Amino acid sequence: MNKIVTLAGDGIGPEIMAAGLSVLKAASKNTTFTYEIDPRDFGGIAIDHFGNPLPEETLNAAKQADAILLAAIGHPKYNNAPVRPEQGLLALRKALGLYANVRPLKIHKKLQNLSPIRNVENVDFVVIRELTGGIYFGKHELNADNAIDINEYSADEIRRIIRFAFETARGRDKRVTSVDKQNVLATSKLWHKIADEIAQEYPDVQLEHQLVDSCAMLLITHPQKFDVIVTENLFGDILTDEASSLAGTLGVMPSSSHGDQGVSLYEPIHGSAPDIEGKGIANPVSMVLSIAMMLRESFHEIALAERIENAVEQAFSKDIFTQDLGGKATTAEMTAAIIDHL
Amino acid sequence: MNKIVTLAGDGIGPEIMAAGLSVLKAASKNTTFTYEIDPRDFGGIAIDHFGNPLPEETLNAAKQADAILLAAIGHPKYNNAPVRPEQGLLALRKALGLYANVRPLKIHKKLQNLSPIRNVENVDFVVIRELTGGIYFGKHELNADNAIDINEYSADEIRRIIRFAFETARGRDKRVTSVDKQNVLATSKLWHKIADEIAQEYPDVQLEHQLVDSCAMLLITHPQKFDVIVTENLFGDILTDEASSLAGTLGVMPSSSHGDQGVSLYEPIHGSAPDIEGKGIANPVSMVLSIAMMLRESFHEIALAERIENAVEQAFSKDIFTQDLGGKATTAEMTAAIIDHL
Numbered sequence: 300m301n302k303i304v305t306l307a308g309d310g311i312g313p314e315i316m317a318a319g320l321s322v323l324k325a326a327s328k329n330t331t332f333t334y335e336i337d338p339r340d341f342g343g344i345a346i347d348h349f350g351n352p353l354p355e356e357t358l359n360a361a362k363q364a365d366a367i368l369l370a371a372i373g374h375p376k377y378n379n380a381p382v383r384p385e386q387g388l389l390a391l392r393k394a395l396g397l398y399a400n401v402r403p404l405k406i407h408k409k410l411q412n413l414s415p416i417r418n419v420e421n422v423d424f425v426v427i428r429e430l431t432g433g434i435y436f437g438k439h440e441l442n443a444d445n446a447i448d449i450n451e452y453s454a455d456e457i458r459r460i461i462r463f464a465f466e467t468a469r470g471r472d473k474r475v476t477s478v479d480k481q482n483v484l485a486t487s488k489l490w491h492k493i494a495d496e497i498a499q500e501y502p503d504v505q506l507e508h509q510l511v512d513s514c515a516m517l518l519i520t521h522p523q524k525f526d527v528i529v530t531e532n533l534f535g536d537i538l539t540d541e542a543s544s545l546a547g548t549l550g551v552m553p554s555s556s557h558g559d560q561g562v563s564l565y566e567p568i569h570g571s572a573p574d575i576e577g578k579g580i581a582n583p584v585s586m587v588l589s590i591a592m593m594l595r596e597s598f599h600e601i602a603l604a605e606r607i608e609n610a611v612e613q614a615f616s617k618d619i620f621t622q623d624l625g626g627k628a629t630t631a632e633m634t635a636a637i638i639d640h641l
Numbered sequence: 642m643n644k645i646v647t648l649a650g651d652g653i654g655p656e657i658m659a660a661g662l663s664v665l666k667a668a669s670k671n672t673t674f675t676y677e678i679d680p681r682d683f684g685g686i687a688i689d690h691f692g693n694p695l696p697e698e699t700l701n702a703a704k705q706a707d708a709i710l711l712a713a714i715g716h717p718k719y720n721n722a723p724v725r726p727e728q729g730l731l732a733l734r735k736a737l738g739l740y741a742n743v744r745p746l747k748i749h750k751k752l753q754n755l756s757p758i759r760n761v762e763n764v765d766f767v768v769i770r771e772l773t774g775g776i777y778f779g780k781h782e783l784n785a786d787n788a789i790d791i792n793e794y795s796a797d798e799i800r801r802i803i804r805f806a807f808e809t810a811r812g813r814d815k816r817v818t819s820v821d822k823q824n825v826l827a828t829s830k831l832w833h834k835i836a837d838e839i840a841q842e843y844p845d846v847q848l849e850h851q852l853v854d855s856c857a858m859l860l861i862t863h864p865q866k867f868d869v870i871v872t873e874n875l876f877g878d879i880l881t882d883e884a885s886s887l888a889g890t891l892g893v894m895p896s897s898s899h900g901d902q903g904v905s906l907y908e909p910i911h912g913s914a915p916d917i918e919g920k921g922i923a924n925p926v927s928m929v930l931s932i933a934m935m936l937r938e939s940f941h942e943i944a945l946a947e948r949i950e951n952a953v954e955q956a957f958s959k960d961i962f963t964q965d966l967g968g969k970a971t972t973a974e975m976t977a978a979i980i981d982h983l
């Protein structure tokens with residue numbers, strides 16, 4: 300029995316988690332894939348219940364899980380609070396050693412006209428973002444008259460994420476773009492050098508370097524050029540959100556985060572959308588596709604993952620879209636359409 | 642007599658500088674605007690001549706100038722060199738205290754079809770990037786096993802650039818978007834707080850905050866929404882290059898950098914394009930428009946600036962474009978067309 304810890308979180312989180320789990324239930328019925336769900340408080344809801352966005356119980360459950368599903372966290376009511384939901388997310392990433400964040404980008408034919416970009420045909424890349432190092436986890440010092448953040452990377456932290464990218468590229472088009480700011484930053488100089496070194500171990504994979512500023516431009520002017528992009532934490536945060544603009548919506552993009560400790564986490568790339576909370580109109584697709592990613596990457600249930608992904612494609616082909624995609628379907632209708640096509 | 646120091650630099654730099662200066666000469670003929678040009682070595686060429694990308698002589702001349710024109714620096718031959726052209730640029734910014742980098746974005750009707758974005762009509766914003774602080778100028782430490790960069794901002798550094806943005810907004814649509822990563826960085830928390838404070842001094846200007854990741858997305862999905870964007874050095878580097886993708890070309894975008902010491906610097910946002918060096922096909926427009934910016938911002942020669950800007954518009958209206966804009970005009974032909982329409 301596979302144990303899946305679910306963190307529904309805040310805003311539309313619980314709605315899309317429920318939708319995703321109903322797809323998982325329908326898809327796995329009469330298969331050999333069995334699982335149990337262990338729902339836990341995380342983010343804002345955990346602050347309300349425990350005064351802590353990542354309560355001890357939640358962390359322990361997550362550590363013992365076979366996989367973790369996260370929907371979304373955050374709410375404006377915590378904006379000026381001393382403890383914020385996002386701190387739980389950063390703490391969870393660190394505690395589970397989830398150093399490799401994977402965000403694939405590929406745009407369904409039916410959704411290409413939603414893109415602000417004229418030509419997104421054949422866009423098919425994945426961004427691998429380092430998730431547990433860099434300026435996110437360096438010392439932060441806030442004073443009245445100045446503030447300091449420390450950006451630090453060890454060679455080992457860089458090596459493992461670069462290797463992860465080269466391994467990913469082997470399963471794809473065998474091209475890695477390493478992104479840094481080596482004309483200014485010491486951490487980037489080290490990054491650049493290590494990327495060159497690791498490339499020696501992968502003679503079948505082609506490496507190119509891009510400066511983060513150029514890459515931010517090329518993502519829009521030449522998105523077809525990329526296969527696997529690998530970058531440090533802060534650059535990855537910016538570039539993955541930028542890349543999602545190619546899809547014209549955040550509502551369909553899944554992600555996974557992997558560590559060395561075994562358990563991986565799967566989540567939509569979008570936020571908790573408090574403005575549409577409780578209205579029953581949230582798009583469940585990125586949650587559903589995150590579940591497909593989980594089936595493939597944590598449980599090696601390739602057939603099951605493909606069945607779910609195909610069902611989403613089928614529903615789109617029948618012109619069933621939620622509001623964010625220009626359609627009229629509610630969360631329940633979109634979910635039902637996916638289940639119908641399983 | 643106004644003294645203009647010119648730094649033609651490397652690659653296509655000397656070609657576009659010559660083109661720009663011939664437009665300036667033609668435009669100012671028979672006007673009261675008089676000037677003398679003091680050309681100086683800077684960047685790669687200065688490394689070759691002096692072993693230093695910013696020689697003493699160049700810096701002294703720049704300090705005494707009424708304005709500085711920079712074309713472009715950099716060449717792959719310095720990629721692994723101990724001293725690099727970019728170091729001269731960073732040193733010049735710091736030595737002249739050029740803390741406010743201004744990059745306007747507006748897309749000529751005739752060029753809108755070059756944009757990778759479907760709809761760039763009415764895009765009209767300016768990015769104000771802090772240019773002399775942050776992680777660019779913190780301590781950098783590069784070791785074999787780790788590397789560290791220090792990101793530091795003082796409250797005063799933040800205050801003056803935020804004020805600069807509010808002042809700029811007063812001359813425009815009176816809206817400022819302050820961009821930070823306040824959910825993670827201490828420097829961003831300070832930035833965010835100071836933006837709120839300064840906003841009190843400008844009740845006629847509207848302030849909104851965006852996280853840098855969201856902003857990277859909105860620049861592509863909703864570019865019309867922005868008026869004045871203000872952000873710190875590294876975010877500004879990434880976001881301005883990203884924003885330039887809206888234009889589909891770097892060839893037409895000027896910039897200015899201002900400090901407290903009086904002298905300002907004007908330069909195209911593009912690089913030295915060594916691949917087309919010496920071919921006579923470089924696009925001179927961003928250099929020409931940088932000269933117009935200089936006339937307006939350093940010399941208050943509004944009519945002269947507009948005359949040059951209109952001449953560029955006219956040349957475009959007659960379908961005269963360089964190769965990067967899909968046309969066939971050489972640098973000389975493009976320049977002549979602009980001069981013809983003065």
Ligand SMILES: CC(C)[C@H](C(=O)O)[C@@H](O)C(=O)O
Binds near residue numbers: 388389536854
């Ligand atoms: C919520 C925030 C701390 C987080 C980050 O910056 O990593 C988010 O933007 C993300 O990309 O997952």
Ligand SMILES: CC(C)[C@H](C(=O)O)[C@@H](O)C(=O)O
Binds near residue numbers: 512731878
């Ligand atoms: C050349 C480089 C150091 C510079 C920067 O990062 O500031 C450039 O990218 C720019 O934007 O002017």
